[in-house]
Amino acid sequence: MASNGSKTQASPPPQGIYVPSPTFFVAEGTSSYNTTSPPLDLETQSKHSLFLVEGGVRGLVLLGSTGEAIFIKPEERVQLLKSQRKALDDAGFKDRPIIAGTATQNIDETLQLIKESKDAGAEYAMVLSPGYFAPATSQSGIAKWFTQVADRSPLPVMIYHYPGVTNNLFIAPSTFEQLAAHPNIVGTKLSHGIIDDQALIAASPKIDHEHFYVFTGLGQNLLPVLAIGGVAAIDGLAGVFPRVVVRLFDMFNQSLAKGMSKKDMDEMRLLQFRICEGEKLVARWGVVGMKEACDRIWGLGSRTGGRLPLAGGFEEGDGEWSKWSKVFEGLKDLENQFKSEDTKGK
Template sequence: MVSSPPPSGIYVPVPTFFASQSASNYDPVNNPLDLETQTKHSLFLVKAGIRGLVILGSTGEAIHLTNEERNELISSQRKELDKAGYKDRPIIAGTATQNVQETLIQLEDAKKAGAEYGMVLTPGYFASAASQQGIEKWFTAVADKSPIPIMIYHYPGVTNNIVVAPSTFERLAQHANIVGCKLSHGDIPDHTLIASNPRIDPSHFKVFSGLGQNLLPVLTIGGQGAIDGLAGIFPRVVVKLFNMFQEGADNKKLRELQYKICEGERLIGRWGTVGIKEAIARCWGMGDKEGARLPLQGGFQGGDQEWSNWSSVFEGLKQLELEIEKSG
């Protein structure tokens, strides 16, 4: 049986929220989950038009969580989305393991917790020695036994710069249980060689950019959306660009909005999940801007002074977000 891919659109790799420093259960070494804030943020996103959530990706600090915490996080958000009337918003659960069996265990657990898809990070520990054949066999072994459809997560920045060649994607895209990919790199030619490949069926295998700054060019070459960190702060802004493209908006307007998104994405590129949490806390009052787990704990270096370097851009994006919300 051939699995169906997630719907096209904008997804958010959500950060994992931990107890604030003022909370009674705060622990500087092993800070517990803050599911109340997690739910508040999830609902903020789906109400703004986000198509689904990626939980336990790189932004979600998956490598910092126990399997028990992983399951609690997924199940709590599936329950809260369903309760709020968003059963149609899929949860994509990330994995970041190095061996096939542990990956399958996490995918089994994710299904039980309520995830509809798995986003499987390329195993990069032996990046310098791994062959394209080995990578293909690894993903095939996972897909053969995964209880939920999987997407290939290609993020060289956290996998020792391992390369998954477009030709490898072409072969893996034929697998009935591999339904797409997230490409978290800026190589537009590689995006094109996958998204525009006539031998890859876009109704079965969807290409999502992991970088909102690439959204417009990726859409023009056949990509079907983004799994984007800035959308976790300004969801309506990023969704608007996707919708404008689908509606055939004027190129000048598309470029203007893409430019504004690129300005905001610079903070994500500089600070990653730490910057995303900082911005969510400062812009919307959700979570603790220093609420990551060690060794990321402490927020971005420079505090208010560093934020002043970004504040004008983010104030502008916040105003745009509110304007889009007001206009409906």
């Protein structure tokens, strides 16, 4: 990998579906719970991580937006990363990389978090763009900021472009073309639905796509993004139904290799439709919805485990879950069907 100005070209993460994992906290009513900062629930975190990789997920993104990174203390970041690296390694999944998120505005602080993440077992850093002064930030300023980080980062860097949490900071495709040439910048997660901009990055002839991978942050865009040159998704719904999202990724690549038929495309479109139905919950409720679904569907974690202002899950009696339960029960059946098929195929 490149660091401290080295010109060695880093490698992107392996292609496949990644999950921006929620950070699990102990639930209300437990002895260690407190309303200000409920402790990490590392036991549930590890159960969830293994549930994902056993379902075919290629790796984990920890401490991203879904991981509530802005609520996590520095020492907790280290605990979380170390515990999940150990959980994966002990279970025989040493080949599943961990991508650690950073969400700071300051270059030196970002680099410190990356160093600590590397020491704790992360293989890549997913760096959120600095959006506090978004209206006054130029494309040149964005490019210089990421270049400074990448020049000194001890881990390969992925650019995290999520206008929804960065004051609508916009990174132009031309800026991505410039940054993609950096030897220590290896990809991006695009968490927006502007499909033409995604095409201008994922299909750009000015980018070396063997070195710079484009991941959509929206599973509802997986099939179209694969078609325009993206490699996969870092997707929230896969945190509840990993096999469902992985199946679409596998179907596309397998059909592409053998020669895609109309039947293949029809099946992929139908699966993409099912994914889009479930993604509506993730788009509306984010990590709150993911934790709600993990608890209600699989009994993983607690929907009341969170840090303010996100603590508490859906309000009891407001009927919110009933709006989603039919879709999610259908996806659960599909997940179990794919699990059964996978087991028979081994």
